Amino acid sequence: MAYVNPQGEFTRDQRYIATRITEDGRDGYPVEPGRYRLVVARACPWANRAIIVRRLLGLEDVLSMGICGPTHDERSWTFDLDPGGRDPVLGIERLQEAYFKRIPDYDKGITVPAMVDETTGQVVTNDFAQMTIDLSLEWTRYHREGAPQLYPEELRDEIDKINKAVFTEVNNGVYRAGFAGTQEAYDKAYDRLFAQLDQLSERLAGQRYLVGDTITEADVRLFTTLARFDAAYHGHFKCNRSKLTEMPVLWAYARDLFQTPGFGDTTDFVHIKQHYYIVHKDINPTGIVPKGPDLQGWLTPHDREKLGGRPFGDGTPPPPPKPAERVPAGHGAVA
Template identity: 70%
Template structure:
C-alpha cells in the first residue's frame, strides 16, 4: 500500500437515491494531481501512468477525447474496462482472460485498494493509476483533463490545440460549470430522481439550459471563442448519449437532440471532428446504462436504436466560421487497439 494521504476520502451513500429524495452526486474525489512540479508527489513522467477510462462513461469519455486531441498516447497508456460492471467495480472483461495487460488486475478496485486499504467510496472512472506501484493516483475527472492541457505540455503532439487558453479560462470555467450542473449532471438528476417533484425540477432545469445552449450555438460554432475548448469536450459527451440513452432511459423526453437544430448540428460537427466521434462506441454506451441501471430498467433489455448513421450527415456548421484546432492540426487516426466500431 502506498503511504500517501488524499484530501477527500470519506464514507459515501449508495449510488442511487431513496424514494422521495433528490439525486446528489458524490463529488469527493481523490484530489491528488500529477504536475510538473510534483506538488502532490506525482511528477509528470511519460510511461509512468495508465488512464483507466470506460468508453461507456461520459466522465471517462472526456479524458479519452482530450488525450487523443493532445496526442498523449505515447505518454499515458489507456486501459478500457468493459461497459457492464457490478456493485464492486469496473472490470477488464474486454481484455484477454479479463485482466488489464499492463496493471495485471481484473478489477479497477484493486488499484484503489493498493492505495487505500478498504477504500470506502465509489470505484469510479476515469482513474489514473501509477503503473510501478499499481496504485490509483486520482479519479478527479474535472481536473484530469485540465492537467492534461496545462501540465503535460512537454508531451503534446506537434499541432495540438490549446483546449484551455489562458485568456478564455474564466469564461470556459463559467460555461463549463453551468453545463455540469444543469446538463452533465442534470440528466442524472432526472433519471435517478426519487420523486415526481424532483424529476420535474431536474427536467425543467435541463431543458432550460439546453434552450440557452441552443440559442448560444445558433450564432457561434463553438461554446467559447472560435476554436474547440474544454467546454466543448464537456458538453459533447452528454449530447452524444442523449438520444441513445437519456431521452428514454432517463425520461429526458421533451425533445430529442435531433429535434434541436443548433445543438444537433453542433454535436454532429464535433462528432465528425477527429478525436471526438472516433472515441464513441454506441453499443457500449447502451449496454452500460440499460444493463447496469436495473432499478430503472429491471429487464436489462438494450434497445436496438436509434440509427447512429445520422451522426455522419452534413451539419453545415462551417458557415459560422471558426477553426476547430485553431493554428493546430487534427490528431492522427486512432491507433490499433484503441479503435471503435465504425458506423455504417
C-alpha cells in the same frame, strides 16, 4: 445496486481523490512518460472526456490507456474486454484493486476515469474535472506537434463559467432526472435540464463553439452528454421533451464535433447502451438493451462551417487512433 434516490432528488457524491499529476510533482506524482495508465470505460461520459483530450493532445505514446468493459457491479469496473479478464499492464481484474492498494479502507465510488501509477499499481486520482485540465496544462512538454489549446489562459474564466453551468444542469442534470425518486424531483430536474439546453442552443446559434472560435475543454464536456442523449438519456432517464435530433442547433453542433477527429471516433454507442440499460436495474429491471436509435444521421452535413471558427486553432487534427484503441467495428456511427 440501487441508483434511484427514494427520498427524491439525486445528489452526486463528488468526493474524489484530489491528488494531481503535475510538472513539478508537488503532490509526489511528477509527469513522466510511461509511468501512468489512464483507466477508462467508453460507456462513461466522464471517461470519454479524458479519452478525447488525450487523443487531441497526442499523449498516446506517453500515457497508456486501459479500457474497462461497459458494465460493472456494486464493487467495481472490470477489465472483461482483455484476455483472461485482466488489464495487461496492471495485471488486475477490477479497478477496485488499484484503489484499495493505495487506500485500503476506501469507501467512495470506484470511478472512471482514473489515473493509476504503473510503478506501484496504486490509483493516483479520479478527479475527472481536474484531470483533463492537467492534461492540457501539466503535460504540455509531451503534447504532439499541432496540439490544440483546449484551455487557453485568456478564455479560462469564460470556459470555467460555461463548464459550471453545463455540469450542474446538463452533464449531471440528466442523472438528476434519471435517478429522481419522486415526481417533484424529476419535474424540477427535467425543467432545469431543458432550460439550460435552450440557453445553449441560443448561444450556439450564432457561434460555432461554446467559447472563442476553436474547440475548447467546454466543447469536450458538453459533447459527451449530447452523444448519449438519444441513445440513453431520452428514454432511459426520461429526458423526453425533445430528442437531440429534434433540437436543430444542438444536433448540428453535436454532428460538427462528432465528425471532428477525436470525438466521433472515440464514441462507442454499443457500450453506451449496454452500460445504462444493463447496470441501472432499478430503472430497467429487464436489462433489455434497445436496438435504436439509427446512427446514420451523425454523419450527415451539419453546415456549421458557415459560422467560421477553426476547430484546432493554429494546430492540426490528431492522426487516426492506434489500431488497439479504435472503437470496434459496428459500435460507432454507420458510414
